Amino acid sequence: MSLVTFVQLIIQGLNMGLIYALAALGISLIWNATSLFNFSQGDLLTIGGYVMLTAFSYLALPYPVAFLITVVVMGVAGYMLSKGYFYPMFKQNFNPQIILIGTVALSIFVRNGILLTWGPDAQTYANPFGSKAVEILGVNIMPHYIWNVVIVAVLVVALQMFLRGTVIGIAMRAVAQKPVAASLMGVKVEQMVSMTFLLSTGLAAISGLLVAPIIPLIPEMGGLLAIKAFAAVLIGGLGSFAGALVGGVIIGIAEVLFATLVVSTYKDVFIFAVLILFLLIRPGGIFKADISEKV
Amino acid sequence: MLKIDKLVVSYGVAPVLREINMAVPQGKIVTLLGANGAGKSTTLKAVSGLLKPLSGDILFCKESISGVSPEKIVKMGVSHVPEGRQVFPGLTVEENLKMGAYINYKPKMVAEKMAMVFDLFPRLKERIKQLAGTMSGGEQQMLAIGRGLMNDPKLLMLDEPSLGLAPIIIDGIFDKIKEINSLGTTILLIEQNANLALSVSDYAYMLSVGKIAMEGDTGEIRDNKNLLEVYLGGDH
Ligand SMILES: Nc1ncnc2c1ncn2[C@@H]1O[C@H](COP(=O)(O)OP(=O)(O)O)[C@@H](O)[C@H]1O
Ligand SMILES: [Mg+2]
Helix, strand or coil: CCHHHHHHHHHHHHHHHHHHHHHHHHHHHHHHHHCCCCCCHHHHHHHHHHHHHHHHHHCCCCHHHHHHHHHHHHHHHHHHHHHHHHHHHHHCCCCHHHHHHHHHHHHHHHHHHHHHHHCCCCECCCCCCCCCCEEECCEEECHHHHHHHHHHHHHHHHHHHHHHHCHHHHHHHHHHHCHHHHHHCCCCHHHHHHHHHHHHHHHHHHHHHHHCCCCCECCCHHHHHHHHHHHHHHHHCCCEHHHHHHHHHHHHHHHHHHHHHCCHHHHHHHHHHHHHHHHHHCCCCCCCCCCCCEC | CEEEEEEEEECCCCEEEEEEEEEECCCCEEEEEECCCCCHHHHHHHHHCCCCCCEEEEEECCEECCCCCHHHHHHHCEEEECCCCCCCCCCEHHHHHHHHCHHHCCHHHHHHHHHHHHHHCHHHHHCCCCEHHHCCHHHHHHHHHHHHHCCCCCEEEEECCCCCCCHHHHHHHHHHHHHHHHCCCEEEEEECCHHHHHHHCCEEEEEECCEEEEEEEHHHHHHCHHHHHHHHCCCC
């Protein structure tokens, strides 16, 4: 394999990795705020893709407008999910296992809702950034690969600025660390938890709308993507911001290299082998989320 | 300023506080003494709205705050510095202080209040960008008190500020408590360490298994060595 091909594979892997990383960030945010997982995260990601399909392809809205609509719609959906399901259960001190099983049920519900609304056939939309590769230093790169990196970088910087530079962002982190002390400061814990779900679901939706031109949309696609995002979280370190990013990128690149160099049929199996290996060697993940890292 | 009237609070079936009466007059330091498990922290939690009383009333500036939400109570000017400090470990000193002003967040006011807190605790200024979780116990206590002052409270409630600190650090903290009071903030102080608390306060209550067992001016209570020993044990 030539160096050029290798670089191309790395870029391709980085792209899938960043898409996993966004979903992984959402998972870590929720973990920090509630010590819970949302097993319907992947299906929320899928809906994000379909909402984008509807806005961009069916309604033919301009890409940035459709992008924004998708994020807002899904963010609000996440907020309501928290208000209507997570927070009430959380507040009543329900056994976490029950809350988790509830999210599995929600996942099935959402998948079937997608099937009813958008049908079973694979659908996709034209790549908004064009499908003509550009040549940079002898390497052919698809324009959406470049755009995806730019979009994710902007999102990550914006998210950091929000979490560190605004009072609401600081309050969200405070609630994740010491909810009772935060409520003594007058922070409404429920509001912050719901804001966390808003962010998390918004991020998942962006993963969905970025992935749809690469992997065509089908109702059950979110399952596997979410499992990889969970793997990214575990490899990177549960609750760690940097960990979610690095974990996602590791998985994306490992997957593409394995599929190309070894055999593509077993690439998912390979990812889980990598996950198990990581859990054996470094159970806390690369960035064991210490207090300073907790988002 | 604060009046507690026949307050009953319970976590489950048996009440932890059984009809306690207390008053904290404006400008004073009032101490609530009591052995471990007597119900001191529970009293503060009821005042700050973390717990809803079963019966009785809590009046702050003549207004009932019994069962009112914590955010409304903190907005009225009651700060609760909880037991064990409870600073946000992964936030910097500066971010912790900002959280103290969350309820009425105005950048200009925050800067003023922060300067006031730094005057009181210069050590915090040196540590401004440090994560709270990496600081010593004494520094964390300073931060917890400073955070409690950021919303410019009328009443500052301190739950065992001496807990787990070395004697020399404790002396420093108690000097600051007196200083805060002399600047006009009314203080309700909880302590197990009677000598220490009585040395700074004007009036004291003794809580024993959910009831007020005795009360009086600091001098009276201090002279009653036998009773202090009965309620607190050890050498007082
Ligand atoms: N969250 C809780 N649930 C049940 N019982 C509690 C809880 N917190 C405190 N208690 C009980 O209430 C009593 C008073 O506790 P507390 O107010 O913390 O005492 P103090 O602050 O005086 O040491 C104790 O017997 C304690 O076991
Ligand atoms: Mg206590």
